Amino acid sequence: DAKTTQPTSMDCAEGRAANLPCNHSTISGNEYVYWYRQIHSQGPQYIIHGLKNNETNEMASLIITEDRKSSTLILPHATLRDTAVYYCIVRVPFKAAGNKLTFGGGTRVLVKP
């Protein structure tokens, strides 16, 4: 799986949008970008994923650049409950390598009142 690079930490004001960047410059054509988050001492929670089109769901939006070398996760209105470590992961489709996920260090997001 391609390696990802994320900022170690970032702060965000409650009620404002949080933009979390991720670089994946060695991503292959069939690798998807996945985002998970982990609230302290809990299991990771799936947020969103995409291949090359921008995606949106009830939790967040995912913006992938045209060259697919980077992406941004957007939390539109951050709340205190969004404080967590956010992981950006790229992986091949299941049939090629199972659903193994390779986690990096992630970005520690602190939402402040």
Place this chain on the structure above:
Amino acid sequence: DGGITQSPKYLFRKEGQNVTLSCEQNLNHDAMYWYRQDPGQGLRLIYYSQIVNDFQKGDIAEGYSVSREKKESFPLTVTSAQKNPTAFYLCASSDQTENTEAFFGQGTRLTVV
């Protein structure tokens, strides 16, 4: 409710003893995974199984063993050969369809004294 259950949440063992961590899922998922997480670090894959009676080593399998006798269950045994067993252990499961997300349990925190 459908989900993935790990038990117990906290586990204490004496050094040199084997210990088995439980993971059960009722999501009818074919694939199951075990990850280890050390403080301030990302998750690392220990073992995974894509089908009953079959499993593969992950990145850090030494000192661990697993079995997959039933689709719903994927227990992990931490053996006395594991040099640094104290960690947070996470189990996950996923479907085998393309681009599906993994669902994680709430983890077991193992402390070896």
